[in-house]
Amino acid sequence: MSENTSSNHNKNRKQQQLDEFRVRNAGKPMTTNASRKISDDERILTAGKRGPGLMEDVHFFEKITSFVREEIPERKVHARGYGAHGEFECYKSMKQFTKAGFLQEAGKKTPLFVRFSTVQGSKGSKDTARDLRCLGIKFYTDEGNYDMTLISFPVLINQDAMKFLDVIHAYQPEPRTGMPQASGAHDTFWDYVANNPEALHMTLWVMSDWGLIRSYRMMPSFSVNTYLFVNEEGVATFVRFIWKPVLGSHSLLMDEAQKIGGIDPDFHRRDLREAINMGAYPEYELGVQMIPMEDEHKYDFDILDSTKFWPEELIPAEIVGKMTLNRNVDNEFAELEQAAFNPANIVPGIDFSNDPVLQGRLLAYRSAQYHRLGSKNYDQLPINRPLCPFHNNQRKGYMQYRIDVDETSYHRNSLTNNTPYTTPPKEGGYKHYPTKVEGHVTREVPEKFYDYFTQPRIFWNSLTSIEKQHMIEALSYQIGSCESESVRQQNVDLLVNVDKEMATIVADNVGVNRPTGDHVPVSTSYPSLSQASTPKYAYSLKVGVLVGDGFNGNEVTNTLNTLKKYGVFVVIVGATLGTVTGDDGTELKVDETFITTSPYLLDSIYVVGGSAKNMERFNSDIMNYINVAYKHYKPIGVGSNGHSYIHATDRNNLSGVVFAKDNPNFGEDFVAAIGHMRFWDRK
Numbered sequence: 001m002s003e004n005t006s007s008n009h010n011k012n013r014k015q016q017q018l019d020e021f022r023v024r025n026a027g028k029p030m031t032t033n034a035s036r037k038i039s040d041d042e043r044i045l046t047a048g049k050r051g052p053g054l055m056e057d058v059h060f061f062e063k064i065t066s067f068v069r070e071e072i073p074e075r076k077v078h079a080r081g082y083g084a085h086g087e088f089e090c091y092k093s094m095k096q097f098t099k100a101g102f103l104q105e106a107g108k109k110t111p112l113f114v115r116f117s118t119v120q121g122s123k124g125s126k127d128t129a130r131d132l133r134c135l136g137i138k139f140y141t142d143e144g145n146y147d148m149t150l151i152s153f154p155v156l157i158n159q160d161a162m163k164f165l166d167v168i169h170a171y172q173p174e175p176r177t178g179m180p181q182a183s184g185a186h187d188t189f190w191d192y193v194a195n196n197p198e199a200l201h202m203t204l205w206v207m208s209d210w211g212l213i214r215s216y217r218m219m220p221s222f223s224v225n226t227y228l229f230v231n232e233e234g235v236a237t238f239v240r241f242i243w244k245p246v247l248g249s250h251s252l253l254m255d256e257a258q259k260i261g262g263i264d265p266d267f268h269r270r271d272l273r274e275a276i277n278m279g280a281y282p283e284y285e286l287g288v289q290m291i292p293m294e295d296e297h298k299y300d301f302d303i304l305d306s307t308k309f310w311p312e313e314l315i316p317a318e319i320v321g322k323m324t325l326n327r328n329v330d331n332e333f334a335e336l337e338q339a340a341f342n343p344a345n346i347v348p349g350i351d352f353s354n355d356p357v358l359q360g361r362l363l364a365y366r367s368a369q370y371h372r373l374g375s376k377n378y379d380q381l382p383i384n385r386p387l388c389p390f391h392n393n394q395r396k397g398y399m400q401y402r403i404d405v406d407e408t409s410y411h412r413n414s415l416t417n418n419t420p421y422t423t424p425p426k427e428g429g430y431k432h433y434p435t436k437v438e439g440h441v442t443r444e445v446p447e448k449f450y451d452y453f454t455q456p457r458i459f460w461n462s463l464t465s466i467e468k469q470h471m472i473e474a475l476s477y478q479i480g481s482c483e484s485e486s487v488r489q490q491n492v493d494l495l496v497n498v499d500k501e502m503a504t505i506v507a508d509n510v511g512v513n514r515p516t517g518d519h520v521p522v523s524t525s526y527p528s529l530s531q532a533s534t535p536k537y538a539y540s541l542k543v544g545v546l547v548g549d550g551f552n553g554n555e556v557t558n559t560l561n562t563l564k565k566y567g568v569f570v571v572i573v574g575a576t577l578g579t580v581t582g583d584d585g586t587e588l589k590v591d592e593t594f595i596t597t598s599p600y601l602l603d604s605i606y607v608v609g610g611s612a613k614n615m616e617r618f619n620s621d622i623m624n625y626i627n628v629a630y631k632h633y634k635p636i637g638v639g640s641n642g643h644s645y646i647h648a649t650d651r652n653n654l655s656g657v658v659f660a661k662d663n664p665n666f667g668e669d670f671v672a673a674i675g676h677m678r679f680w681d682r683k
C-alpha cells in the first residue's frame, strides 16, 4: 500500500483515490525498481579504482535508461500549461433541461481537475504569450468522467475540424526556421489569416486585451462548440458553456506581457499556485446559454458555427454553479502532463451537436493521447481514472494495470451470463439524442458560415477606445513583424471589412497602401464583449511595498493592516533580503529585493521610502519602480515619507496616485485605487 503524502483535511473522493498512488520517498532506503537496496548511487562499478566500467552495473543501467526516457511527446497543441484540483458546486437544479447527475440538485458537489494552457508555444515557452488559452476540466462525476474543454474566447479560428490542422501549421514555428516560439507575429500565420477569412474573427480576439490575461484566475472560458442538453423526457436543448471568473476578466498590457515573458516565464503558473497556497482559491461561475431546438435557425448567425459567438445580450448565460480550485498538484508530470481531456467524454444528459468542429474533435483527442501517453490504457492513470468502476471487454495493451479475471472478453456469451451487461437508457445507459438527419453526403458549407465580417465588426464596435488602441498596437506589431509586404498588404485589405479607420492606421504603421473599400455596415455592439463590463477587486492583487530602514512605523503598520483586511497580497521589497526596521522599532521581513522582483510583476506599488546602505542606488531603484508602474497606469500609494520621489507640479492631477500625507483615510483610498486596477486617463 502506498503512502499518503497530503494532509487529511476535507478530502473529496478523488483526492482519496489519488492518495492510493501518492508516495513519499524521503526518509526511506534507496532501492532499485525491483526493491534491492542500493549501497552507492554516485560511482559506476569499475574493475579497479582507475579501471573500466563493468557491464554488470545494472543499477547504473537502470538509472541511465530511466533518465533518458523520462520525457514523453509534448501535446501537439497546448504543450504549455498548468492546473489544479478543485470542485464544482451546483447552485440550482437543471433537471428541466438535462439529466446530467452533477447538475440535478443545488448543493451537489463534484470533484474536478483542471489544466489551463496556451496553444502555440512548446512546453518550455512563456506563460504570457499573446495567444488563445484553453481550459480542460475533468469532472469526476458519479456517472463517469465528464471532460469539458473550453477556450478563453467565445469563438474559434476555424469552422471545420479539417482546417484546424492547417491553421496550427501556419501558427506554430515556421518549418524552415523553427521560429518564432510562442508568437503568431510571423509570415505564415498572417498569410493564413489573409487567405482564410474565417480566421479573422478569432485573430482579432487574440489581438485584443483578451489575448493577454493577467492571471488564470481572471480568465473566462467558453465551450465555443455547441452541445446538447437532454432531459429525462428525451427533450434536447442546444447549449454552450461559459465560465466567468469571480475576480472578473483582466489583462496585461503588451509591453508588460513581453517583459514578464523574460523576467518570469512561469508568471501564470506561479500566480495560480501562490493564490491557492494563500487560500485565495480561484472561483469561476458556470453559465449556460441555451437555445430551444425550434429556434435553431432564428439567429443571423449559424449556431453551429464555431467562429461565431452567441451574444449574451440575446442568449443570456444562466448561472448554474461554481468551480473552486483549492489544491495544487503534488507532481507536475503525474498530474498535469499525464492528464488527458477529451470532448468525447460526456455523461448522460449531455450530447454532441452537428457542429463540424466538434465532430472532428471527437476523434482527434484519443488519437493524440494514445500517441502522447504511449498506451491505450492511459485512462487507468491516477489522474484520468474515473471514480466509478469501469467494465468492458477491452483487454491487454501496453501498461495494463488491471488484472481482469473473467473467463470471457466478448459480448453475447453464455459462460459469464452475457456480462459485462449493457444498461438500457432508462436505467442510466447512454443513448444518443435521435437528431433527425437528412441530406446528401457532401463537403459543402452551410450558408451563414460565409458571413465572415459581421461579428468581427460587432466585436470592434463593442470595445472601449483604450481597448481599440491596444488592438491597433497589437495588429501593428504582429503584421509589422511579417517580412512579406504582400502579406502585410493582404491583411490590411482584410481588416478594412472590420473598420476602415483601424485598417488605415495599421496600413500606415506597417508601411503598405491604405485600404480601399469600407467596413461592413453594422453598428451593433454588445457590452459583454468588452472587459470593461467585468467586475474588479483589490482582493488578491499584488502590491509591492518599497521600503527601507527608518520607515514611518505607525503609517505603514496601519496601511498593511488595511491591505490585509481586503485580502491584498503584499510583497515587501527592500534593498537587501533580511529585515527593515521602522522609526518605532517595527520590523518587516523583506520578501524580495529590487533585483529579485520587478515592477512588471506587481499590480501596484506603495512607495514608503526610508534609508539603505547605498542611498543613491536605493533611490534610483524606487524611481524605476514608480516610472514603470506609472507608465502602465497602475495605482501608486505614496507614504508621507515617499513624497520626494514624485516630481510633479500638480500632485492632484496624478490620476491613480494616492498620497498618505494629511489623509487619515489613506489605507482605504489606496485599496480603492488598487481595485480600480488601471487609470487610463493618466497622461
Ligand code: HEM
Binding pocket: 074, 075, 076, 077, 078, 081, 115, 116, 117, 134, 135, 136, 137, 148, 149, 150, 151, 156, 160, 161, 162, 164, 165, 222, 223, 224, 225, 306, 339, 340, 341, 357, 360, 361, 364, 365, 368, 369, 372
Ligand atoms: C472549440 C474548439 C476547441 C476547444 C475548446 C479545444 C480545447 C482544447 C483543450 C482544453 C485541450 C486540452 C489541453 C490540455 O490538455 O490541457 C485541447 C487539446 C487538444 N486539442 Fe483542442 N480545442 C478545440 C479545437 C480543436 C480542434 C478543431 C482540434 C483538431 C481537430 C483540436 C485538437 C487538439 C489536440 C490534438 C489536443 C491535444 C490533446 C492531447 O494531447 O492531450 N482541438 N483542446
